Amino acid sequence: xxxxxxxxxxxxxxxxxxxxxxxxxxxxxxxxxxxxxxxxxxxxxxxxxxxxxxxxxxxxxxxxxxxxxxxxxxxxxxxxxxxxxxxxxxxxxxxxxxxxxxxxxxxxxxxxxxxxxxxxxxxxxxxxxxxxxxxxxxxxxxxxxxxxxxxxxxxxxxxxxxxxxxxxxxxxxxxxxxxxxxxxxxxxxxxxxxxxxxxxxxxxxxxxxxxxxxxxxxxxxxxxxxxxxxxxxxxxxxxxxxxxxxxxxxxxxxxxxxxxxxxxxxxxxxxxxxxxxxxxxxxxxxxxxxxxxxxxxxxxxxxxxxxxxxxxxxxxxxxxxxxxxxxxxxxxxxxxxxxxxxxxxxxxxxxxxxxxxxxxxxxxxxxxxxxxxxxxxxxxxxxxxxxxx
Amino acid sequence: xxxxxxxxxxxxxxxxxxxxxxxxxxxxxxxxxxxxxxxxxxxxxxxxxxxxxxxxxxxxxxxxxxxxxxxxxxxxxxxxxxxxxxxxxxxxxxxxxxxxxxxxxxxxxxxxxxxxxxxxxxxxxxxxxxxxxxxxxxxxxxxxxxxxxxxxxxxxxxxxxxxxxxxxxxxxxxxxxxxxxxxxxxxxxxxxxxxxxxxxxxxxxxxxxxxxxxxxxxxxxxxxxxxxxxxxxxxxxxxxxxxxxxxxxxxxxxxxxxxxxxxxxxxxxxxxxxxxxxxxxxx
Numbered sequence: 185x186x187x188x189x190x191x192x193x194x195x196x197x198x199x200x201x202x203x204x205x206x207x208x209x210x211x212x213x214x215x216x217x218x219x220x221x222x223x224x225x226x227x228x229x230x231x232x233x234x235x236x237x238x239x240x241x242x243x244x245x246x247x248x249x250x251x252x253x254x255x256x257x258x259x260x261x262x263x264x265x266x267x268x269x270x271x272x273x274x275x276x277x278x279x280x281x282x283x284x285x286x287x288x289x290x291x292x293x294x295x296x297x298x299x300x301x302x303x304x305x306x307x308x309x310x311x312x313x314x315x316x317x318x319x320x321x322x323x324x325x326x327x328x329x330x331x332x333x334x335x336x337x338x339x340x341x342x343x344x345x346x347x348x349x350x351x352x353x354x355x356x357x358x359x360x361x362x363x364x365x366x367x368x369x370x371x372x373x374x375x376x377x378x379x380x381x382x383x384x385x386x387x388x389x390x391x392x393x394x395x396x397x398x399x400x401x402x403x404x405x406x407x408x409x410x411x412x413x414x415x416x417x418x419x420x421x422x423x424x425x426x427x428x429x430x431x432x433x434x435x436x437x438x439x440x441x442x443x444x445x446x447x448x449x450x451x452x453x454x455x456x457x458x459x460x461x462x463x464x465x466x467x468x469x470x471x472x473x474x475x476x477x478x479x480x481x482x483x484x485x486x487x488x489x490x491x492x493x494x495x496x497x498x499x500x501x502x503x504x505x506x507x508x509x510x511x512x513x514x515x516x517x518x519x520x521x522x523x524x525x526x527x528x529x530x531x532x533x534x535x536x537x538x539x540x541x542x543x544x545x546x547x548x549x550x551x552x553x554x555x556x557x558x559x560x561x562x563x564x565x566x567x568x569x570x571x572x573x
Numbered sequence: 574x575x576x577x578x579x580x581x582x583x584x585x586x587x588x589x590x591x592x593x594x595x596x597x598x599x600x601x602x603x604x605x606x607x608x609x610x611x612x613x614x615x616x617x618x619x620x621x622x623x624x625x626x627x628x629x630x631x632x633x634x635x636x637x638x639x640x641x642x643x644x645x646x647x648x649x650x651x652x653x654x655x656x657x658x659x660x661x662x663x664x665x666x667x668x669x670x671x672x673x674x675x676x677x678x679x680x681x682x683x684x685x686x687x688x689x690x691x692x693x694x695x696x697x698x699x700x701x702x703x704x705x706x707x708x709x710x711x712x713x714x715x716x717x718x719x720x721x722x723x724x725x726x727x728x729x730x731x732x733x734x735x736x737x738x739x740x741x742x743x744x745x746x747x748x749x750x751x752x753x754x755x756x757x758x759x760x761x762x763x764x765x766x767x768x769x770x771x772x773x774x775x776x777x778x779x780x781x782x783x784x785x786x787x788x789x790x791x792x793x794x795x796x797x798x799x800x801x802x803x804x805x806x807x808x809x810x811x812x813x814x815x816x817x818x819x820x821x822x823x824x825x826x827x828x829x830x831x832x833x834x835x836x837x838x839x840x841x842x843x844x845x846x847x848x849x850x851x852x853x854x855x856x
Contacts, residue, residue, distance in 0.1 A: 360671035502783030
């Protein structure tokens with residue numbers, strides 16, 4: 185990391201103190217002003233999510249923090265939870281105040297078990313300081329506490345409905361939507377599921393104001409974002425950049441000049457070739473949950489595509505047909521390409537299948553898994569075709 | 574109150590919610606009961622009860638939407654994706670069997686986009702479905718075969734298994750389990766858990782390695798199967814079939830027993846005692 189993250193410049197609990205003086209509507213209004221969108225990658229407006237959960241009339245509501253950081257090449261949440269766990273819990277408490285929840289759950293990835301004792305310590309300190317528990321900071325009637333649930337190692341559990349199924353003790357499989365979790369979530373109660381980074385930004389926004397956040401970034405993608413940069417760069421690590429930065433500018437900052445391609449958004453994201461490095465990293469252009477994988481000139485793009493598809497074949501939950509069988513067919517096609525045994529006709533056939541997967545799969549996994557294959561086939565066709573054994 | 578726990582199918586709290594009916598009351602209050610909402614299906618506007626699925630609304634209109642994992646007696650799964658339709662304002666196609674109508678919707682059920690997606694899905698199902706129809710006991714009585722026929726499948730776009738993948742399980746005295754025919758629609762699982770409340774079958778593994786298995790993947794004869802045979806009737810192709818062909822069933826219980834050999838039921842009588850009964854199995 186070069187310099188300090190914005191997270192370390194925020195005065196501890198200033199956001200929570202501001203939120204406690206505000207009503208529900210004002211808190212959600214502040215988040216709406218900021219234009220904050222889900223930092224997990226899907227980019228759903230956070231204020232809309234909070235508003236829907238707040239509007240539900242059920243007595244029991246939940247705030248869930250999605251710390252199942254499973255996207256290949258993403259490690260920003262690990263940094264946030266290690267260095268700024270307090271800010272995340274502050275954000276959860278603000279969400280609880282906004283929607284009227286009494287219980288919060290941190291769904292922690294199984295690979296992050298080593299972090300659990302540290303997080304428990306942070307939670308205990310917050311309870312002792314009356315930042316969690318009954319009548320928080322003396323405000324009568326506002327009680328909220330956070331517990332930790334461990335994930336079980338499946339990528340699919342990062343999808344919010346599968347995450348809820350997993351918390352309830354079932355197989356981690358996505359539910360049918362609608363209804364959405366904000367209406368019928370954990371134990372059939374309204375549930376606001378947010379990414380670790382989103383929650384941390386909520387705390388910052390309440391502390392510094394929505395206008396501050398809105399002034400950074402582009403019109404449709406406001407604010408700052410953490411990026412996990414890996415691959416053929418001289419300075420891999422977690423970086424903070426404003427939204428709307430172009431791929432080329434980002435590469436300059438991290439020492440990745442001369443890259444052949446950049447995978448933005450992890451395995452389920454898009455592969456950007458050198459000629460498109462002028463494209464902006466924003467929800468309206470190239471969307472990302474934070475993963476930036478840089479491939480140098482020596483990398484074989486067929487191997488890259490195959491690596492991603494092997495991951496999806498392994499991690500599909502096996503519930504719906506397009507994702508279960510489709511990913512395996514794409515991988516089969518890549519193997520055939522590698523052997524020089526795949527016709528253009530069959531590649532076209534598989535591209536058609538990819539389009540079906542994108543629109544007919546049950547959840548985001550199947551809808552986004554063909555992205556990498558499609559973009560690599562589109563931009564690196566010459567490299568992929570015409571191989572011999 | 575956003576969810577009606579007593580859905581009437583007896584599923585209670587056993588099955589995962591990914592496979593339970595999600596009845597939504599829009600506005601999240603009990604006033605929603607008895608309310609209706611407008612749905613436009615292929616251009617025809619109708620008024621349907623709030624929370625009715627697109628599939629039910631279409632059927633009421635006489636619009637045919639093909640289904641596979643959906644069964645009227647079972648909970649909603651929405652996992653085969655054969656019944657996908659286009660809903661105005663949504664980027665992706667929606668499974669009509671699992672989409673409750675809670676606000677006015679415009680649905681298109683047979684656009685080229687939808688038909689292409691369905692065809693792809695059927696091709697994918699067939700790519701893992703071993704066996705030839707003419708040698709199958711469900712030939713002419715098979716939902717998968719009907720679907721393929723309906724969508725004009727005349728070749729295997731994504732291949733077809735040349736060899737069986739699973740060993741046929743003949744351990745049970747009444748049910749043969751041949752997972753080579755399975756298309757993972759999970760109707761047998763929902764039948765066994767929700768309808769029969771036995772719970773012999775479950776999904777094992779994930780991705781394309783997932784399969785319908787018994788407890789610890791034991792032979793069907795060694796688990797708590799009650800031999801009710803509901804999995805045979807509810808699975809769309811033929812992963813389950815009875816061990817004994819129906820023609821060899823015993824006599825009806827009401828048949829009066831007689832000492833006279835000529836009056837014995839034909840199927841059980843020894844060929845010598847009853848020459849008129851032709852039994853191709855006997856020498």
